[in-house]
Amino acid sequence: MSVNGSPASVGQRVDPLGDEVVVDGVVLPLDPELTTWLVYKPAGVVSTMSDPQERPTVRELVPDTPVTNPVGRLDLHSEGLLLMTNDGDLALRVTHPRYGIEKTYHVLIDGPLAPSQVSRLTDGIELEDGVARATRARVVDTSKGRTLVELTLTEGRNREIRRMFDAMDIEIVRLVRTSIAGITDRTLSPGGYRALTFDEIRDIYAMSEIVADDG
Numbered sequence: 001m002s003v004n005g006s007p008a009s010v011g012q013r014v015d016p017l018g019d020e021v022v023v024d025g026v027v028l029p030l031d032p033e034l035t036t037w038l039v040y041k042p043a044g045v046v047s048t049m050s051d052p053q054e055r056p057t058v059r060e061l062v063p064d065t066p067v068t069n070p071v072g073r074l075d076l077h078s079e080g081l082l083l084m085t086n087d088g089d090l091a092l093r094v095t096h097p098r099y100g101i102e103k104t105y106h107v108l109i110d111g112p113l114a115p116s117q118v119s120r121l122t123d124g125i126e127l128e129d130g131v132a133r134a135t136r137a138r139v140v141d142t143s144k145g146r147t148l149v150e151l152t153l154t155e156g157r158n159r160e161i162r163r164m165f166d167a168m169d170i171e172i173v174r175l176v177r178t179s180i181a182g183i184t185d186r187t188l189s190p191g192g193y194r195a196l197t198f199d200e201i202r203d204i205y206a207m208s209e210i211v212a213d214d215g
């Protein structure tokens with residue numbers, strides 16, 4: 001760890017607005033007013049701060065102060081992990097395809113999924129706004145005529161996964177985001193939230209810088 005290019009010492013004080021702190025090669029934001037929540041969005045809740053149809057919103061799931069905004073979106077009928085933050089830089093790193101931050105989903109479908117269809121998910125499916133593809137796809141389980149598929153993507157176009165399966169004439173029964181940038185938390189129940197840890201925030205910055213440099 002270093003402060004302004006020099007090794008940090010135990011008990012050293014830093015200025016959140018003026019000092020540059022680097023941990024494991026990653027420059028970290030220190031503004032104490034920055035807050036990031038990891039939220040489990042339930043189905044039936046919209047990923048916006050307000051809704052003209054007066055449906056429940058993610059804003060109602062976290063404290064009012066400070067005001068935090070959803071990072072990306074999960075559609076009304078999807079559920080799972082969502083970040084809410086007032087850190088604009090972190091939000092950009094998580095959402096912009098340039099940074100390649102991975103999001104993992106569990107998709108429950110009716111019926112089987114053939115190996116050729118699994119390959120199609122990673123090879124790419126033509127949608128009206130361009131080709132969509134998963135970086136990884138695999139069948140996790142099959143039971144009672146349904147199949148559980150795990151997908152990992154680095155972008156988040158509107159209803160992208162649902163449109164990919166629609167293009168293959170496959171019905172989605174349930175769609176859950178299980179991980180963002182490798183961050184997961186099985187203790188969170190629908191509607192629950194917690195603050196991201198220092199290490200989790202550091203990991204997001206580290207991942208985004210590696211991918212951006214490689215690109």
